[in-house]
Amino acid sequence: MPRTRNMIDSETRLIALLGWPVTHSASPQFQNAALKVMSVNTLYLAFGVPPEQLGDALRGLRALGALGANCTIPHKEAAFALCDWCAPEARVIEAVNTVRFHEGRMLGYNTDCYGIAAALAEEGVGFHDARVVVLGAGGAARAIVAQAMLDGATHLTLVNRTVRRGEQLVLHLLEHCRQLDTQACTHPLPQCQVIGYDEIKPALADADILINATSVGMRAEDPLLFDATFLNPRTFVYDTIYNPPQTRLLIEAKQNGCAKTANGLGMLLHQGARALEIWFERAAPLELMRKELLQPRLLRRV
Ligand SMILES: NC(=O)c1ccc[n+]([C@@H]2O[C@H](COP(=O)([O-])OP(=O)(O)OC[C@H]3O[C@@H](n4cnc5c(N)ncnc54)[C@H](OP(=O)(O)O)[C@@H]3O)[C@@H](O)[C@H]2O)c1
Incomplete structure (x- = not known):
């Protein structure tokens, strides 16, 4: 049949x-x-x-x-x-x-690296010439940091609970991400720093893009990992979490004047x-x- x-x-x-x-x-x-x-x-x-x-x-x-x-x-x-x-x-x-x-x-x-670049492009945002702050050092953060390096971010701050894990990630990607550079970009790799949440304030003050790539925010009761008043209103705030669609990070970013935010959809x-x-x-x-x-x-x- x-x-x-x-x-x-x-x-x-x-x-x-x-x-x-x-x-x-x-x-x-x-x-x-x-x-x-x-x-x-x-x-x-x-x-x-x-x-x-x-x-x-x-x-x-x-x-x-x-x-x-x-x-x-x-x-x-x-x-x-x-x-x-x-x-x-x-x-x-x-x-x-x-x-x-x-x-x-x-x-x-x-496919996460392609996914983040395409998602940002649809928001009219890109890593090129940007000061980028990434929260997290797990699987999603690895792809996002690699893409930010390749696409020409000038400054990259990785913030993680386990700072050592973040340092290993950044050192590895600084050494290896050029292998992915299929477009033969000539831009230098970004200036990088890896910090804990207690040091986040100055990095947020002049960030162009903030991306949450931690799992914190998936549950309604999850705390915010930093004081939202540290956010600069001109920062584009992206949460890789999409369920719930409005995480505490996105809600508090808007309350603190950030006009441009998006979830991980x-x-x-x-x-x-x-x-x-x-x-x-x-x-x-x-x-x-x-x-x-x-x-x-x-x-x-x-
Ligand atoms: N929208 C999309 O298409 C998409 C794609 C991929 C991932 N994501 C989202 O990205 C997030 C991370 O996924 P993943 O695969 O990277 O997970 P993962 O490998 O398990 O990494 C989780 C990260 O979250 C941090 N973290 C967990 N609990 C924490 C806490 N209580 N306080 C501070 N930091 C904490 C971990 O820090 P430590 O290193 O200190 O443990 C680690 O950096 C998830 O929410 C996932 O849904 C979305």
């Missing part, structure tokens, strides 16, 4: 989202909407996988013949170590958010579209995915 379009059958393939937690994610909704219009007989499902089981989960997906996986908080750095091969950007960033299972191999990619959209292009080697239906993401039912307070 010929397969009916979008019917689940014995040939349906799986793409898995692995995270811990994962219930906040909007990826299953917008990825399944895209898969449907692409008519590719593939389902995108989310799985809560604790860190110690990530290896079993990825190897199990490969054994099941899954097409691919996305890895989200806190798995991106561990996923990098588990892949058989990684694309140049993932090798430099040392974090993988997109896995393709191909001919028995686990191939790793990082744009980054989510663009990293997800690029991941689809890796799995299927064809263009993703970007505008349909954007429309799906903007459905009010999709996001909730968690």
